[in-house]
Amino acid sequence: MDEVLAKNMKQQNAKKNYELSIDIIKNGFPKDRGTEEKIQSLSQLIRFHEWRYYVLNDPLLSDKEYDSLFKLLEALEQEQPLFIKPDSPTQRVSSDLNDDFKNVAHLTAMLSLDNSYNLEDLQDFDERIKKLALIDTEEDIEYAVEPKFDGGSIALVFENDVLSRAATRGNGVKGDDITNNVKALKSVPIHAAFSSQGLKKVELRGEAIIPKNVFDKINSQREKEGQAIFANPRNAATGGLRMKDPQETAKRGIEAFIYQLGYAENKDGQNALSQFSKHDEMIALLGELGFKIPIKERKVCKNIKEVFKFVSGWENKRESYPYEIDGMVIKVNDLKLQEKCGFTSHHPRWAIAYKFKAKQATSKLLNIDYQIGKIGSITPVAKIEPVQLAGVTVSSISLHNEDFITSKDIRLGDTVLVERAGDVIPYIVKAMDELRDGKEQHIKFPSSCPSCDTALIRSEKEAAWRCPNFQCEAQILQRMIFHVSKGAMDIDGFGKSLVERFYKEEFVKSLADIYRLDYESISKLDGFGKKSAQNLEKAINTAKTKPISRLLHSLSIHHFGKKASKLVAAEIEHVLELKNWTLENFTEIKDIGPVVAENVISWFMDENNVKLLEEMESLGVNLRQTEEDKPLIVDADAPLIGKTILFTGTLHQMGRKEAQSLAESAGAKNISAVSKNLNILVAGEKAGSKLKKAQALGSVDILTEEEFIKLINR
């Protein structure tokens, strides 16, 4: 078949199946459908989504959406068991079988897990178990809880203490034989002393996973080499297990966590699982035999309430954990009790997965807003249909710049995949092009400023389009917001929303207006009073006396940052001297480059800007060099001249800041990390890793606080 045609057909299928699935989840089936027909169409849809997830690694539905379809099918089949077909998705676990590898049968089936999402689900699970095992509802059941690693499942067979076979999960009954590839994984022992426990043949379950930091390295390397990057560590791990060449598998940095002993037989060929009484003991034993098992991440909880507390705690710290986990697994700890509960055809009844709130979701791209920054940079911001991501509602997401939109081929009306990980700002992973219906529109980046209509410019070195009009109103507003902020003039109580409000009320139209506010009128504003107006006046009056390094920085001159502002402020007596400064004046200062210099020069060439400063000065804003602006004068024979220094641990005679400035006035330069460039480490009480590192380097002078004081007073 023609390749384009094939792609189109696949695409249309995806769209049709996706929409049908969402419709069923939201609205259920049309009333006139019979049960058999419903079961049939659900089975087809679920098989399609399983193929997207397990084979293509490119799911269209969230886990929760998939679960709803699956549960609906289960319910219908329970209603009408006659219609259950042997190939129904409920009758087998889903498959990741691949034709390139030999299929091998697992010693016992690897089932999926049922899912839970909240305390209620967990309590239902706890109740079900009590019912199955005829346990009084008041009694506590002990549960073993471990992370649910988001990688690829594997099954390892050991015979006579030697790893004889490794397989993927496959369809749960059979998997792909990946023995040679797994042997390349350093975290999997090839030999383990099962015979010391009287065991001749065992099958272990585990998860192959790539640590997040290794994953990032792999992706940036691939990006450099022009290869496609992996969507997530799971894709990279499952793909890595299936490499033709075990050497390539080894390079992926895959690790394997073992979380279950699924099968065990003794030297007489008898089932030997019954020699264990608790799941947790079994796992601890595997750890002693040399396998990688969850340690701190594993806990035996005395009842379901404690389970919920433990898993909620992990939901909060999952981001700082070095491996990707999408939930926790809860297992009945008592193996006899597990046996009593048994299995459905799909999952064990004695275990459940607790799924964390989704970090990814799909949404519709409704519109694009173009925001204008303080130096005129235009940032496109996507307005999307609000979605819940990791517990937060998200409705607008930065698209960064035009190249970002082009490279991801994002179009208006697209269904987009959105992700939010931890405190990271949400971002658009991709547009789901298969779900397009042809009505989507290419995004046309504006050629002129949305605020002042000036033609936009873009320099070769920069990703952003900019409005070059310095008098652009949108920019002036952003500059005022920056001017009063903590990093600039630091006007206490004067935040973004207040600037926006004053701007709307036409109290402030330029930076100078900030210093001629009418506090009488302000005190009469809604939400204000005499007291808060007075406080604001006080804060603004304080700002008038601040060092000129702050003022220079607060002007929002492109690239003219805090450090450069300080360096320049140290060289001038009055800000307006800069009107006459040449390129050489600037570049004579160490650490000031020609780009910043040009920007400052052209800023001062604009008469409006000079007028602005004169106006500010007439309103009482300080333009003269202050003591704080003056350069630190260090004697040529100062005790620490030319040395680098770092303080660690708790100091007793002075604060950290004070110590640093003392060191500076003694000629030293404070640095923040231990490296070969460090000369002196002052180690206070409870100094930790930095001290160790410095000791290991051997080249660093390590001083106590007292020795440091003695040295600077020399």
Ligand SMILES: [Zn+2]
């Ligand atoms: Zn503009």
